[in-house]
Amino acid sequence: MGPQTATSLGTLWTAVTRAGGAVGFAPDAPEADIRAAAEQAIEDVRAGREQLFVLDADGELVGAVFLRRGPKATVxxxxxxxxxxxxxxxxxxxxGKALLDxxxxxxxxxxxxxxxxxxxxGTTLPDFYAKQGWRQVGLFPDALRIGPDDLRDEHWFQLRL
Ligand SMILES: CC(C)(COP(=O)(O)OP(=O)(O)OC[C@H]1O[C@@H](n2cnc3c(N)ncnc32)[C@H](O)[C@@H]1OP(=O)(O)O)[C@@H](O)C(=O)NCCC(=O)NCCS
Structure with a gap:
């Protein structure tokens, strides 16, 4: 996993964000911010704090998901x-289902x-996770600010293995 992984992830993440995807940014977030987050995520993978799962199509990164282990004994x-x-x-x-699986x-x-x-x-994502067998265990009202007048709830899901 070289520096090009962060670049590919930044490109994918920007495309997903611009299309309205809900991955940490508002749709019009500066590309530099998204690319910086991609670099940080790849650094976390290199340091062993997270694991990365990817989907490739014709040599292009077209899907990704990260797993972040609990950092201390209690979690x-x-x-x-x-x-x-x-x-x-x-x-x-x-x-998406294949990555999650x-x-x-x-x-x-x-x-x-x-x-x-x-x-x-305010998205159909809670329905997506419920359909994949996850259980909604909580909701933080207005926990996300997507725009000056756009506050969204954050839905928390759990899957027992
Ligand atoms: C959410 C996401 C990963 C789903 O991936 P995908 O490849 O489009 O979804 P899949 O084709 O694997 O769909 C699997 C099932 O979920 C359903 N589904 C897919 N997206 C859905 C959505 N947004 N809402 C409700 N159901 C959805 C599909 O209809 C399908 O159902 P089926 O198995 O009965 O046919 C993808 O749409 C995405 O990248 N969205 C933008 C990024 C984002 O918002 N990520 C969420 C971070 S919390």
Missing amino acids: RHRADVVRLMVHPDLQGRGW AVVAHATAIGLEQLLLSARG
């Missing part, structure tokens, strides 16, 4: 699933007991 039985994304041109073909299978294989994730309100 080591669980992990967060973060930044699930599939390129906007390739969504709706079962690839891969993370769940890996988490099960390494003995984790549960997974957590959060999803942006």
Whole structure:
């Protein structure tokens, strides 16, 4: 995994964000900010703080998801699933589900007991995760600011393994 991975991830993440994807940024967020976040994410993978699962098509990075293990003894039985994304041109073909299934299978294989994730309100994402068998366990009202007048709830999901 070289520096080109961060560049490819930045390109994918920007395309997903511009298409309205809910991966940490408002749709009009500066590309430099998204690319900086991609570099940080890849650095976290290199340092062993996170694991990266990818989808490739014709040598291009077209899908990604990260698994972040609990960092200390009290939370080591669980992990967060973060930044699930599939390129906007390739969504709706079962690839997002395939990525999520891969993370769940890996988490099960390494003995984790549960997974957590959060999803942006005002989108169909909560329905997507519910359909994949995750249970909504909480909701933080107005926890996300997407624009000056656009506050969204954050939906918290859990999957017991
Ligand atoms: C969310 C995302 C990863 C789903 O990936 P995808 O490849 O488009 O979804 P899939 O084709 O694998 O869909 C799997 C199933 O979920 C359903 N589904 C897909 N997206 C959905 C959505 N947004 N809302 C509700 N259901 C959805 C599909 O209809 C399909 O159902 P089926 O198995 O009965 O046919 C993708 O749309 C994406 O990258 N979105 C932008 C980034 C984003 O917002 N990520 C969320 C971070 S929390």
